Amino acid sequence: xxxxxxxxxxxxxxxxxxxxxxxxxxxxxxxxxxxxxxxxxxxxxxxxxxxxxxxxxxxxxxxxxxxxxxxxxxxxxxxxxxxxxxxxxxxxxxxxxxxxxxxxxxxxxxxxxxxxxxxxxxxxxxxxxxxxxxxxxxxxxxxxxxxxxxxxxxxxxxxxxxxxxxxxxxxxxxxxxxxxxxxxxxxxxxxxxxxxxxxxx
Amino acid sequence: xxxxxxxxxxxxxxxxxxxxxxxxxxxxxxxxxxxxxxxxxxxxxxxxxxxxxxxxxxxxxxxxxxxxxxxxxxxxxxxxxxxxxxxxxxxxxxxxxxxxxxxxxxxxxxxxxxxxxxxxxxxxxxxxxxxxxxxxxxxxxxxxxxxxxxxxxxxxxxxxxxxxxxxxxxxxxxxxxxxxxxxxxxxxxxxxxxxxxxxxx
DNA sequence: TGTACATCAGTGAACGCGCGTTCACTGATGTAC
DNA sequence: TGTACATCAGTGAACGCGCGTTCACTGATGTAC
Numbered sequence: 001x002x003x004x005x006x007x008x009x010x011x012x013x014x015x016x017x018x019x020x021x022x023x024x025x026x027x028x029x030x031x032x033x034x035x036x037x038x039x040x041x042x043x044x045x046x047x048x049x050x051x052x053x054x055x056x057x058x059x060x061x062x063x064x065x066x067x068x069x070x071x072x073x074x075x076x077x078x079x080x081x082x083x084x085x086x087x088x089x090x091x092x093x094x095x096x097x098x099x100x101x102x103x104x105x106x107x108x109x110x111x112x113x114x115x116x117x118x119x120x121x122x123x124x125x126x127x128x129x130x131x132x133x134x135x136x137x138x139x140x141x142x143x144x145x146x147x148x149x150x151x152x153x154x155x156x157x158x159x160x161x162x163x164x165x166x167x168x169x170x171x172x173x174x175x176x177x178x179x180x181x182x183x184x185x186x187x188x189x190x191x192x193x194x195x196x197x198x199x200x201x
Numbered sequence: 202x203x204x205x206x207x208x209x210x211x212x213x214x215x216x217x218x219x220x221x222x223x224x225x226x227x228x229x230x231x232x233x234x235x236x237x238x239x240x241x242x243x244x245x246x247x248x249x250x251x252x253x254x255x256x257x258x259x260x261x262x263x264x265x266x267x268x269x270x271x272x273x274x275x276x277x278x279x280x281x282x283x284x285x286x287x288x289x290x291x292x293x294x295x296x297x298x299x300x301x302x303x304x305x306x307x308x309x310x311x312x313x314x315x316x317x318x319x320x321x322x323x324x325x326x327x328x329x330x331x332x333x334x335x336x337x338x339x340x341x342x343x344x345x346x347x348x349x350x351x352x353x354x355x356x357x358x359x360x361x362x363x364x365x366x367x368x369x370x371x372x373x374x375x376x377x378x379x380x381x382x383x384x385x386x387x388x389x390x391x392x393x394x395x396x397x398x399x400x401x402x
Numbered sequence: 403t404g405t406a407c408a409t410c411a412g413t414g415a416a417c418g419c420g421c422g423t424t425c426a427c428t429g430a431t432g433t434a435c
Numbered sequence: 436t437g438t439a440c441a442t443c444a445g446t447g448a449a450c451g452c453g454c455g456t457t458c459a460c461t462g463a464t465g466t467a468c
Contacts, residue, residue, distance in 0.1 A: 030230070116227065158355060
């Protein structure tokens with residue numbers, strides 16, 4: 001082997017990372033293979049020695065972005081607050097996430113575009129969402145499993161829709177809107193937990 | 202005037218309607234001017250006597266789609282239920298809406314793509330959302346104005362995100378997920394209204 | 403230790419294609435006489 | 436009432452461009468001797 005075995009793997013990861021960032025910032029259709037490769041410090045010709053098609057890259061970038069976004073949301077939580085469902089949602093419905101789609105949730109940035117994608121992309125998308133819903137469910141185990149599942153669904157929907165809407169607004173309206181969404185969830189969740197989920201203002 | 206004055210106006214409306222449908226079904230980037238014109242029964246050459254650019258069409262189609270979707274959601278409400286915020290949200294978070302993006306909410310179908318659009322598109326999008334939030338606020342006037350505004354924000358977020366997520370899932374999971382979202386909102390809203398907002402199962 | 407070599411990651415020109423847009427034109431229409 | 440005409444909605448060929456993809460190649464690398 002003339003090259004160290006980790007070398008190609010590292011390059012591939014650089015491409016996926018660059019794609020995950022560019023797709024979330026500009027949309028998948030508006031980012032070409034050449035642009036991704038340039039962001040990774042390469043030329044476009046080499047792309048097909050790493051991936052079979054742009055579509056393969058999309059699926060892999062989606063996986064990568066999902067993991068990155070989860071990390072981003074976890075880091076964004078106030079240290080003073082315990083790791084609850086509401087804390088997670090509040091970190092998601094935040095101004096840093098609003099202004100940095102390229103590091104944020106791929107569903108908020110690309111959801112409908114991904115839903116219209118290939119079978120391969122849709123599969124990745126579907127299992128990513130299922131996993132995310134399970135994790136959210138684990139953060140809030142009050143009541144029956146079915147109740148926890150419903151809560152996770154409603155909160156996740158509010159997170160994604162809140163971010164999609166906030167990014168669709170004038171920037172001056174967006175921060176207030178996000179704050180309204182957080183407050184709404186705070187009250188909705190407080191109902192089931194006797195107020196335990198309420199965040200400090 | 203060699204042609205009846207309503208003729209060109211009617212043709213223009215046919216183009217806008219075809220675009221509004223095609224964009225929501227396939228995404229804006231995947232629908233060409235030629236395809237829209239063909240759907241309207243015309244050839245692509247005539248497009249620029251109606252619009253300055255594809256971008257102008259996008260903004261107009263967005264307006265058209267928003268109005269159409271509101272009508273769609275209003276018609277979808279069960280006749281037995283009074284026209285409340287929850288009833289509106291339940292009609293939105295429905296299987297017909299899930300399976301017919303081409304007649305549904307343009308934000309659920311195209312939100313992020315529109316947010317990345319031109320200034321013109323963003324302006325239309327922003328004012329459409331503000332108007333929608335106001336209408337939702339009018340459906341539920343309990344508590345202070347500020348509380349009603351928060352409720353409208355949270356519910357709208359849950360509607361949009363719920364639909365985006367449901368469409369991103371396997372079809373077999375989507376209906377249950379939508380039902381979970383409706384239930385979540387039902388409980389969240391019941392809290393403020395002493396149960397008045399609860400829908401029959 | 404030094405050198406010739408095989409490997410293969412990455413290069414860059416080229417391809418076919420579909421897009422948004424332009425433009426010279428055609429032909430259906432209501433009007434003037 | 437019938438006909439010649441001006442108008443302009445709609446046609447379809449053509450354009451430049453950027454895309455995803457292919458492919459013959461280059462040159463940096465670890466290995467064999």
